[in-house]
Amino acid sequence: xPSALQIEQLKIRLAGLSRHERGGxxxxxTLGMDRxxxxxxxxxxxxxxxxxxxxATADAVTANAFALGLASRATQDRPLVWVFQDSAxxxxxxxxxxxxxxxxxxxxxxxxxxxxxxxALLAAGEEALRSGAVGAVLMSGWGEAKAITLTAxxxxxxxxxxxxxxxxLVRAAAKSVPSAAETRWSVRAAxxxxxxxxxxxxPAFVASLIRSRQGAAPAEWALEWDRENRAFCEPAMxxxxxxxxxxxxxxxxxxxxxxxxxxx
Amino acid sequence: xxxxxxxxxxxxxxxVVHRPDADAVLLSLVLEDFSRFTPMAATDGDDALILDVTGxxxxxxxxxxxxxxxxxxSDRIGLKIQTSLASTPQMARVLARFGRGGIFAPEQDxxxxxxxxxxxxxxxxxxxxxxxxxxxxxxGDLDDRSTAPLAARFGxxxxxxxARILGQEDVRITPLYPSPPCVIDRILFEPITEMTDIExxxxxxxxxxxxxxxxxxxxxxxxxxxxxxVDGATRRVSVRTGRATRDAPSVIRLFKERLAALANPLDxxxxxxxxxxxxxxxxxxxxTQLGFEAEPTDREDLDRLIDRLTARLGPDAVGRFEPxxxxxPERASRLVWAGRRYNGSAWPxxxxxxxxxxxxxxxxPPQPIETVSLAPDGPPAQFRWRxxxxxxxxxxxxxxxxxxxxxxxxxxxxxxxxxxDYEGHRFxxxxxxxxxxxxEPRWYIHGLFA
Numbered sequence: 001x002p003s004a005l006q007i008e009q010l011k012i013r014l015a016g017l018s019r020h021e022r023g024g025x026x027x028x029x030t031l032g033m034d035r036x037x038x039x040x041x042x043x044x045x046x047x048x049x050x051x052x053x054x055x056a057t058a059d060a061v062t063a064n065a066f067a068l069g070l071a072s073r074a075t076q077d078r079p080l081v082w083v084f085q086d087s088a089x090x091x092x093x094x095x096x097x098x099x100x101x102x103x104x105x106x107x108x109x110x111x112x113x114x115x116x117x118x119x120a121l122l123a124a125g126e127e128a129l130r131s132g133a134v135g136a137v138l139m140s141g142w143g144e145a146k147a148i149t150l151t152a153x154x155x156x157x158x159x160x161x162x163x164x165x166x167x168x169l170v171r172a173a174a175k176s177v178p179s180a181a182e183t184r185w186s187v188r189a190a191x192x193x194x195x196x197x198x199x200x201x202x203p204a205f206v207a208s209l210i211r212s213r214q215g216a217a218p219a220e221w222a223l224e225w226d227r228e229n230r231a232f233c234e235p236a237m238x239x240x241x242x243x244x245x246x247x248x249x250x251x252x253x254x255x256x257x258x259x260x261x262x263x264x
Numbered sequence: 265x266x267x268x269x270x271x272x273x274x275x276x277x278x279x280v281v282h283r284p285d286a287d288a289v290l291l292s293l294v295l296e297d298f299s300r301f302t303p304m305a306a307t308d309g310d311d312a313l314i315l316d317v318t319g320x321x322x323x324x325x326x327x328x329x330x331x332x333x334x335x336x337x338s339d340r341i342g343l344k345i346q347t348s349l350a351s352t353p354q355m356a357r358v359l360a361r362f363g364r365g366g367i368f369a370p371e372q373d374x375x376x377x378x379x380x381x382x383x384x385x386x387x388x389x390x391x392x393x394x395x396x397x398x399x400x401x402x403x404g405d406l407d408d409r410s411t412a413p414l415a416a417r418f419g420x421x422x423x424x425x426x427a428r429i430l431g432q433e434d435v436r437i438t439p440l441y442p443s444p445p446c447v448i449d450r451i452l453f454e455p456i457t458e459m460t461d462i463e464x465x466x467x468x469x470x471x472x473x474x475x476x477x478x479x480x481x482x483x484x485x486x487x488x489x490x491x492x493x494v495d496g497a498t499r500r501v502s503v504r505t506g507r508a509t510r511d512a513p514s515v516i517r518l519f520k521e522r523l524a525a526l527a528n529p530l531d532x533x534x535x536x537x538x539x540x541x542x543x544x545x546x547x548x549x550x551x552t553q554l555g556f557e558a559e560p561t562d563r564e565d566l567d568r569l570i571d572r573l574t575a576r577l578g579p580d581a582v583g584r585f586e587p588x589x590x591x592x593p594e595r596a597s598r599l600v601w602a603g604r605r606y607n608g609s610a611w612p613x614x615x616x617x618x619x620x621x622x623x624x625x626x627x628x629p630p631q632p633i634e635t636v637s638l639a640p641d642g643p644p645a646q647f648r649w650r651x652x653x654x655x656x657x658x659x660x661x662x663x664x665x666x667x668x669x670x671x672x673x674x675x676x677x678x679x680x681x682x683x684x685d686y687e688g689h690r691f692x693x694x695x696x697x698x699x700x701x702x703x704e705p706r707w708y709i710h711g712l713f714a
Contacts, residue, residue: 098587131572202620
């Protein structure tokens with residue numbers, strides 16, 4: 001029967017071996033919005049995998065932008081790798097450098113990797129996560145891919161922990177699937193807070209936390225991306241200019257994926 | 265004489281259609297194969313090869329062994345060849361073409377060339393006749409004369425050519441592949457076909473190459489392995505790295521990734537009997553002192569990751585955005601290989617109060633849409649794209665972006681609008697052309713905002 005002293009020493013050794021976990025709870029990164037940060041204290045965890053999906057094909061860019069915001073919060077100054085699947089280019093367009101810059105990121109800190117299919121997406125993502133050279137890896141997939149299984153997400157999570165990076169798997173035009181991700185999100189676009197003269201405002205969306213391994217209950221928030229502070233923030237209430245425009249539609253009225261349909 | 269006359273003279277005449285293009289292809293294949301003897305090889309005309317074997321003869325024992333290997337190999341292919349080995353390329357050439365070939369020691373080759381007829385100079389008819397009429401029959405006769413009258417009579421070209429043929433001037437050949445600074449060969453007695461054996465041999469060659477680089481305090485930026493098959497086919501596979509390296513394990517790993525990811529897999533056929541590793545691009549690299557706890561920096565790790573991804577997916581697939589000085593959205597930035605150092609150019613400044621003015625994702629080419637607008641110059645009130653109609657809640661514009669008239673005159677001026685529909689999807693659409701011109705303006709969607 002090991003003594004209490006031996007158990008203490010073993011605990012200290014274990015704490016020293018795993019660099020990233022302090023007292024059993026992993027570190028997290030904040031989103032910048034007080035309501036969410038308080039809810040998710042200490043924030044979505046670092047060095048693990050997060051899964052973000054958008055059911056509607058029209059929300060593909062929204063999901064990418066949300067994940068990009070999370071990734072830039074998670075990585076701070078370290079490089080970011082964005083693995084992009086080519087089939088998404090036909091559906092929602094290819095990446096645009098000035099667009100990255102306009103969202104508040106530094107394009108020279110973003111490494112863009114273009115892959116052909118889901119298998120290559122996972123392989124390249126795992127390679128980048130395991131390397132230890134980057135802070136966050138964003139993997140943008142399209143559609144229901146057979147390759148993205150529970151085992152695959154477990155591999156990504158292990159690679160993230162081994163390499164000290166945070167992984168974000170974005171699946172556009174896909175449903176929620178079982179995954180080894182720490183948190184699972186679903187994103188859809190929302191009407192933005194307009195500027196004067198009715199111009200579209202800052203990027204706005206509605207993010208729902210479907211599942212969190214740290215025990216937070218599912219919840220939904222309306223968010224905006226503030227590029228100056230590189231943080232998420234609360235959208236202000238709509239002014240009375242637009243009358244009878246429902247911002248949040250009930251889930252029953254959505255039915256099938258509305259919005260853009262797939263080509264072909 | 266014509267073919268009919270020749271056939272009438274002898275009945276046992278075998279005719280084959282002359283196909284110069286097929287001959288050229290064969291010659292280039294033979295050149296690739298004979299590169300196994302030396303990296304510096306070139307074609308000479310359409311029926312000869314010149315191999316610069318300075319420093320390569322020890323691989324086959326001595327010169328006799330080398331010539332024997334070359335002859336044996338061409339016999340196996342089915343070619344009848346005449347070889348000659350001399351101290352300069354031009355001497356070897358004339359000895360093979362106009363002499364009887366053979367191996368010549370440094371002084372004997374000059375004597376042999378002197379004995380050749382003046383046809384070896386390859387002059388035109390008139391000059392050839394002029395020389396023979398005055399009794400100059402061999403190159404030795406020309407050599408004994410002084411050059412000034414020859415230059416005066418036949419032009420300065422003749423003495424220069426004569427000097428080169430006689431070995432007084434040594435002009436090296438231009439090889440097909442530029443000769444790399446470091447070349448390591450491995451000739452195998454038993455041809456190998458298994459990937460594990462191939463990787464083992466590459467590993468050995470790399471160790472030697474790294475030792476060579478280490479001696480000269482250089483690092484390799486690109487490494488190439490040439491595979492020579494027993495039946496003559498050759499294949500070259502190369503990897504490049506973002507920063508100069510002397511680290512054998514990482515380069516071997518890059519080769520493994522590359523060989524596994526080749527679009528056209530390596531086909532050993534009956535086996536490879538020679539492998540050559542060369543380092544075409546080197547860079548000065550001081551030896552780094554490793555600390556007690558060797559903590560590689562983030563930058564090195566990132567470079568290694570870029571190298572590995574490039575080896576697996578190709579350099580086009582791994583990139584970084586760089587700004588380009590162009591107001592046309594398609595050309596405002598480009599993707600450059602991530603291994604290149606950032607050139608420091610700045611992106612256009614952002615206005616703090618405004619939302620993103622450029623979309624995160626863009627279509628190439630822009631996709632046509634049908635619109636309904638309230639005013640001819642205004643944003644659309646409704647548009648139809650991919651069989652879905654969107655009603656516009658918010659719009660901003662127009663942002664007029666004219667084409668670059670100095671490169672593409674027919675490009676129509678575009679008016680860009682940032683629009684948002686009631687569901688919160690934000691689009692970047694434009695109208696190409698104006699109402700009132702001969703051709704109707706067309707509307708397109710160019711990108712999607714976050």
